[in-house]
Amino acid sequence: MIIAWLAIAVISFVLGFALNQLFPADYKWFMRLRRPRWLTFEGAIPFIWISIFICGITSAAFLWEAQPNTVNTWLLMAGYAIVEIAILSYTPVLTRLRNVRAGAIAGAIGFILGLILTPLVWQFSSLAGWLLVPYLLWSPVGTYVTWVMARLNPPEV
Numbered sequence: 001m002i003i004a005w006l007a008i009a010v011i012s013f014v015l016g017f018a019l020n021q022l023f024p025a026d027y028k029w030f031m032r033l034r035r036p037r038w039l040t041f042e043g044a045i046p047f048i049w050i051s052i053f054i055c056g057i058t059s060a061a062f063l064w065e066a067q068p069n070t071v072n073t074w075l076l077m078a079g080y081a082i083v084e085i086a087i088l089s090y091t092p093v094l095t096r097l098r099n100v101r102a103g104a105i106a107g108a109i110g111f112i113l114g115l116i117l118t119p120l121v122w123q124f125s126s127l128a129g130w131l132l133v134p135y136l137l138w139s140p141v142g143t144y145v146t147w148v149m150a151r152l153n154p155p156e157v
Helices: 002-022 027-031 042-066 071-097 100-122 126-130 133-152
Strands: none
Touching: 002 042, 002 071, 027 071, 042 071, 042 126, 042 133, 071 100, 071 133, 100 126, 100 133
């Protein structure tokens, strides 16, 4: 289990690092955006995402342990990678396009992909499926916050 977890964690980190290098984000622009007054938990968001990624990595490791090295498992691992890419695309899509609505759409796409992946994973490991639930609970919150921010920050022309 430790080796599968470690391998999946390293692959996830490398994928995230590579995407960040290929598509750097404009964080200064993002930090200047107006936010809703009720967004008092913004400081917790990085920790929420770290927890979600740990749950996702652990989910993939449990799935691998339940069905090691099968075609189905490899396909589901590709599904995990696709969901991770969708999640990580949020920031570069939002900041490179300087369009908050595009970020909300990217977030919604990630949620839909997570909704597709979770029941597929659940067929092989209910524990792996449960570990994807935090993402399914948080993603609509993050997408909603972004959607509200889109109304507060119309696209630049």
